[in-house]
Amino acid sequence: MKKSLIFLIPVIAFSMLGCKKYLDVNKNVDAPDHVEGYLYLAGIEQQYEGIYWDIRAIGPLTQMMGTNSSTYSAYAANYYVPGSDAAGETWRIVYWNQGMNLENLINQSEAAGNWTLAGIGYAIKAFSWDMMTKMNGEAPMKQAFEPGRLSHDYDYQDSIYDQVRKWAYKSIELLKKDDPTQYGTKISANDYIYKGDKEKWTKFAYAVIVRNLSSLSNKKDFTSKYAQELVDCAQKSFLTSDDDATLAIAGGSSSAPYADYNNFWGTNRGNLSWTYFQHEFAVEMFTGTVPKYDESTGEKMHTGTNPYYPFQLEDKQIITDTLHDLPGHYDPRVAVKLGTSSFPKYDYIDNADSVKSYKYFGGSFTGTVGPVGTASSFYGRNASSIIGGTATVDDGIGKWIYRDNAPYILTTCAEIKFCLAEAYWKMNKKSEAFQAFKDGVRADMDFTQKYIYPGVKGQSKGGDKITKGLFTSLASEYVSGPYVDQLPLSDFSLSHIMMQKWVALYPWGAPEAWVDMRKYHYDINYSGEYPKNGDGWTDVRVDQKWESDPTKVYKGLYLAPAQVEGRKGTYNENNDGSPVYRLRPRYNSEYMWNKDPLSALKPISGTAPNYQCSIPWFAYPSDLPK
Numbered sequence: 001m002k003k004s005l006i007f008l009i010p011v012i013a014f015s016m017l018g019c020k021k022y023l024d025v026n027k028n029v030d031a032p033d034h035v036e037g038y039l040y041l042a043g044i045e046q047q048y049e050g051i052y053w054d055i056r057a058i059g060p061l062t063q064m065m066g067t068n069s070s071t072y073s074a075y076a077a078n079y080y081v082p083g084s085d086a087a088g089e090t091w092r093i094v095y096w097n098q099g100m101n102l103e104n105l106i107n108q109s110e111a112a113g114n115w116t117l118a119g120i121g122y123a124i125k126a127f128s129w130d131m132m133t134k135m136n137g138e139a140p141m142k143q144a145f146e147p148g149r150l151s152h153d154y155d156y157q158d159s160i161y162d163q164v165r166k167w168a169y170k171s172i173e174l175l176k177k178d179d180p181t182q183y184g185t186k187i188s189a190n191d192y193i194y195k196g197d198k199e200k201w202t203k204f205a206y207a208v209i210v211r212n213l214s215s216l217s218n219k220k221d222f223t224s225k226y227a228q229e230l231v232d233c234a235q236k237s238f239l240t241s242d243d244d245a246t247l248a249i250a251g252g253s254s255s256a257p258y259a260d261y262n263n264f265w266g267t268n269r270g271n272l273s274w275t276y277f278q279h280e281f282a283v284e285m286f287t288g289t290v291p292k293y294d295e296s297t298g299e300k301m302h303t304g305t306n307p308y309y310p311f312q313l314e315d316k317q318i319i320t321d322t323l324h325d326l327p328g329h330y331d332p333r334v335a336v337k338l339g340t341s342s343f344p345k346y347d348y349i350d351n352a353d354s355v356k357s358y359k360y361f362g363g364s365f366t367g368t369v370g371p372v373g374t375a376s377s378f379y380g381r382n383a384s385s386i387i388g389g390t391a392t393v394d395d396g397i398g399k400w401i402y403r404d405n406a407p408y409i410l411t412t413c414a415e416i417k418f419c420l421a422e423a424y425w426k427m428n429k430k431s432e433a434f435q436a437f438k439d440g441v442r443a444d445m446d447f448t449q450k451y452i453y454p455g456v457k458g459q460s461k462g463g464d465k466i467t468k469g470l471f472t473s474l475a476s477e478y479v480s481g482p483y484v485d486q487l488p489l490s491d492f493s494l495s496h497i498m499m500q501k502w503v504a505l506y507p508w509g510a511p512e513a514w515v516d517m518r519k520y521h522y523d524i525n526y527s528g529e530y531p532k533n534g535d536g537w538t539d540v541r542v543d544q545k546w547e548s549d550p551t552k553v554y555k556g557l558y559l560a561p562a563q564v565e566g567r568k569g570t571y572n573e574n575n576d577g578s579p580v581y582r583l584r585p586r587y588n589s590e591y592m593w594n595k596d597p598l599s600a601l602k603p604i605s606g607t608a609p610n611y612q613c614s615i616p617w618f619a620y621p622s623d624l625p626k
Helices: 016-025 038-046 049-061 089-112 115-136 157-176 198-214 222-235 280-287 352-356 413-426 430-450 468-479 494-505 510-519 587-593 595-599
Strands: 065-067 245-247 276-278 408-411
Touching: 038 089, 038 115, 049 065, 049 089, 049 115, 049 408, 049 510, 089 115, 089 587, 115 157, 115 198, 115 510, 157 198, 198 222, 198 408, 198 413, 222 413, 280 494, 352 468, 413 430, 413 494, 430 468, 430 494, 494 510, 587 595
Parallel strands: none
Antiparallel strands: 065 276, 245 408
16 A cells, blocks of 8 residues: 555557547546556556566475575575565555556446456456465455545455455356457457456456465364365366466567566576575475485484485375386476476487486575585576577576466466365365366376477577477376376375475465465474464474374475474574564555554554564464454
8 A cells, every 4th residue: 555546557559630539538638537448457467477576585485496685585584674675566466556457447347337357357356365365464455445545454364365255256247247248359459368268267266266265274164164165166167277377478588679578587587597496395395305304313314325315215205206217206397397407408308218317406595505416597507597698508588487488377277176185185085185186286287298398409598308298208107107196095195185286386386385384384393273482483493293293294394493404593583483474565555654554463463573473364273363
């Protein structure tokens, strides 16, 4: 919120002949008073680029990424930097970038009976508010866009959650209505997600409800109050990866008229480069190298025989293992989603044995050097990205979804299937959960393959280090193998669902992965309603479950102060020993202009030094204490 609101209005080109007419119908001499509803759409959708901005903070919180950025290393270390707008982009999307533009689109479309356009607007609104409240918790909702207000009272998250689902159901209702409007290309030319496809927008609205309810899966009343609604909506939502919600962009690399035409993670934007890199936890999960720890000391159990495998490995790996000679034991997603400096000239990207031999290294929370080696950039070199370099060193336009013309990913069929699997698991329907789990893995294989952009053999010109054909072959083997189809139902666990979901969300879905980690309280070992100082952590350490604990969800996950090897730090003193549970709202609005309502929040004031540690309602087993 701001004391005054200024909104982005789509640019409209007026011919010289239309000037008099323009002046006749607008009272404001500086800008048009009225904009046709469909003209808002493209600008509203393109604001979702901001999600990738905030993943710079959330990626490290999920241990998907590390960062040596001076701006975001604080979030990697789990504390808040006062006076900064960093990690406030999603807040800005909801209240500013989309803001009144989206309100105008919805209100004008409903008034005109443009039901399709209004339905799309409600779906976007539900998605954005759901995303924002999961990141930030409480937020002004009822008073958000009331004209003339100089301050805005906060609504608690349970109210926002209910309203998100109401908006999504309103979207579905409007999209199902007969719409006599002759749109021509007005929607299809401005809708960069589904090109005006009502059926897919309806599935998207159901997906928003699924994502919303899925975050409540660890609440005591989930099975009695929310689970069946989730199942019903999931069955009406995405069926295949063709339904995935992605936002197309122009691209163009260095020839684009504006740099922002390129993907935020592409080489020409320079935002990933080598400032953000894969975390060691990500590498351990993707490669099946989760290590054993000595529970009496917290040290990893070393082998001293192989520099690439210096630690004893847990007997039960969840995603894959290192037995690559056996069919189905290699997960080819690692060659796409992670970066590797192996075979820099792309010589053998169609050779299975060579691809399986790639080596992957992960960094720490704030540095590229990890426990085994140095993390590569996401583009696959141990150096900052180079664009248009020499004949032998050039990252080109990037790879996979880390390239200039890749779409932004909003949500996928795989994610929805894993949400369904988790719901079935909580309902004690293990067979149904197992089928949804397998469907989720297959959908993520399809999603991953779709955006592969192979490099050129014999040249260091950037791109993926695997061909689509080889990926498809290896994916088929993997899905048919011991970690998916041949996984015994008796061994199937919640960890299989949640860790495969984490892999499917990597790294575009870090916000939802963070939701899952927080609702399971980062696998902190505690008793009672929720963890707190003295029951889950102290000022100097976090007590996390060992791998031997069957209730541990994320095998291999340890927070920075877990006091195990490589995790022997402490959090900022303001955290009082607690990990971060929310991002603070945007500084330049709430802490500058709306401080009093923010400070009134309970149980922890929004202006308290540890507000970032306030556990959101969705992660409480019961109601939020107020």
